[in-house]
Amino acid sequence: MNEGKNISRRDFLKRIGLASVALTGCGKATETTNTANNTTTVVGETKAEDMTYRINPTTGDKVSLLGFGCMRWPTGSDGEIDQEMVNKLVDYAIEHGVNYFDTSPAYCKGKSEAATGIALKRHDRSKYYIATKLSNFGEQVWSTEESLAMYENSFKELQVDYIDYMLLHGVGMGGMENLRKRYLDNGILDHLLKERKKGRIRNLGFSYHGDIEVFDYLLSQHDKYKWDFVQIQLNYVDWKHAKATNRRNTDAEYLYNELQKRGIPAVIMEPLLGGRLSKVHDHIAQSLKERDPERSIASWAFRYAGTFEGVLTVLSGMTYMEHLKDNLVSYAPLKPLTADDLEFLEKVAEEMVTYKTIPCNDCKYCMPCPYGIDIPANLLHYNKIVNAGMMPDENAGTEEYQKNRRIFLVGYDRSVPKLRQASHCIGCGICKPHCPQRIDIPRELARIDIFVEHLKRNKNKKA
Numbered sequence: 105m106n107e108g109k110n111i112s113r114r115d116f117l118k119r120i121g122l123a124s125v126a127l128t129g130c131g132k133a134t135e136t137t138n139t140a141n142n143t144t145t146v147v148g149e150t151k152a153e154d155m156t157y158r159i160n161p162t163t164g165d166k167v168s169l170l171g172f173g174c175m176r177w178p179t180g181s182d183g184e185i186d187q188e189m190v191n192k193l194v195d196y197a198i199e200h201g202v203n204y205f206d207t208s209p210a211y212c213k214g215k216s217e218a219a220t221g222i223a224l225k226r227h228d229r230s231k232y233y234i235a236t237k238l239s240n241f242g243e244q245v246w247s248t249e250e251s252l253a254m255y256e257n258s259f260k261e262l263q264v265d266y267i268d269y270m271l272l273h274g275v276g277m278g279g280m281e282n283l284r285k286r287y288l289d290n291g292i293l294d295h296l297l298k299e300r301k302k303g304r305i306r307n308l309g310f311s312y313h314g315d316i317e318v319f320d321y322l323l324s325q326h327d328k329y330k331w332d333f334v335q336i337q338l339n340y341v342d343w344k345h346a347k348a349t350n351r352r353n354t355d356a357e358y359l360y361n362e363l364q365k366r367g368i369p370a371v372i373m374e375p376l377l378g379g380r381l382s383k384v385h386d387h388i389a390q391s392l393k394e395r396d397p398e399r400s401i402a403s404w405a406f407r408y409a410g411t412f413e414g415v416l417t418v419l420s421g422m423t424y425m426e427h428l429k430d431n432l433v434s435y436a437p438l439k440p441l442t443a444d445d446l447e448f449l450e451k452v453a454e455e456m457v458t459y460k461t462i463p464c465n466d467c468k469y470c471m472p473c474p475y476g477i478d479i480p481a482n483l484l485h486y487n488k489i490v491n492a493g494m495m496p497d498e499n500a501g502t503e504e505y506q507k508n509r510r511i512f513l514v515g516y517d518r519s520v521p522k523l524r525q526a527s528h529c530i531g532c533g534i535c536k537p538h539c540p541q542r543i544d545i546p547r548e549l550a551r552i553d554i555f556v557e558h559l560k561r562n563k564n565k566k567a
């Protein structure tokens with residue numbers, strides 16, 4: 105166990121199996137996440153006493169409905185985490201009633217835990233809850249020894265002697281076999297259960313992505329494991345249309361109800377569907393604003409996730425102070441959505457799934473591409489045009505087609521440097537297994553490339 109204590113950053117990344125795969129990036133690269141796009145961000149002063157809290161039935165923890173996701177800490181011009189800004193964000197969050205901070209050894213190129221630990225250490229330990237994960241994704245860290253080293257390292261990075269919420273990270277990716285290798289066969293889950301008994305872990309749960317067989321299996325073992333919480337993806341599109349956003353996902357309605365049946369609190373991730381619910385199609389943005397002109401587009405998604413009673417906290421990766429302030433308005437206090445609002449959002453969701461965007465949430469797990477392609481920038485430019493209702497349509501009038509064609513091509517060159525565009529993808533497929541959204545990246549890039557070439561060829565005519 106002590107092995108994990110004296111390793112270099114590079115060694116550590118190698119050991120946790122994340123040196124060779126893309127890590128969740130921080131700061132500038134994720135600027136778009138959680139922005140209340142298409143509308144003014146609502147910034148208002150809120151008070152700590154107005155924060156909505158939920159009670160954890162196992163430990164009685166009073167948890168703020170807004171949870172701080174620490175996967176997108178701001179970075180400076182050198183690409184390193186801007187600790188001063190992290191401290192400011194954490195201070196402001198705590199002063200305004202936020203008390204749940206969710207990190208992982210995998211976030212911010214392996215540096216999130218340390219930055220989070222530095223910022224939180226400056227506060228009274230009884231005033232906040234730390235959630236972190238056993239993120240042993242790579243095969244090289246599946247052994248008992250390596251996984252234990254990773255677990256112990258989290259205490260060191262976070263500068264704590266107990267962890268409030270510990271998760272098996274991203275179970276479901278890679279199916280049952282992956283679960284067995286990462287947590288069951290190596291005895292790690294048994295170890296974590298013992299750690300919970302000792303009090304070094306106060307709550308034990310898992311975050312779920314992917315294969316529903318794994319989710320069902322782990323819940324079927326609830327009598328044995330006594331899950332204190334489970335982290336799931338829930339938002340108003342995934343509630344009933346998860347397969348439309350990602351064909352292998354399971355509807356959040358099913359996941360939430362399975363937890364509710366067993367009285368297990370849900371921690372919510374992706375309330376904004378990877379930022380897509382803050383950057384909706386212009387037409388949808390207009391109808392959301394008409395319904396409540398005072399609130400941001402993003403706030404609808406946050407209020408939606410918070411309206412469910414069994415939800416303990418809703419995570420948001422907040423890089424900028426304006427994100428934090430906007431989310432505080434949504435939860436301090438929560439004004440739950442009415443039955444009418446829910447019905448309205450279901451109609452919005454039905455409409456949204458008819459817009460053919462690519463389900464990229466800019467997580468950057470697929471990066472870096474060894475051939476230099478900026479994968480998310482390519483996919484996001486395409487989505488931006490779809491959402492703006494500006495896809496060049498050959499069936500539209502010539503003028504309209506030519507206008508949108510120019511917008512697409514000029515915007516593409518501005519958003520993605522030439523050498524990083526889809527045309528340079530060789531289709532090697534290295535990136536594909538890293539995408540939690542299961543996007544067939546080489547296929548989508550080839551599609552974009554063909555589309556761009558087609559637009560370039562059709563310069564002076566309506567096709």
Ligand code: SF4
Pocket residue numbers: 473474475476477479528529530531532533534535536545546549
């Ligand atoms: S398939 Fe394309 S984008 Fe993916 S790693 Fe290979 S070259 Fe890069």
Ligand code: SF4
Pocket residue numbers: 463464465466467468469470471479480483538539540541542543545
């Ligand atoms: S393509 Fe997949 S892995 Fe890459 S940024 Fe988008 S969602 Fe993340």
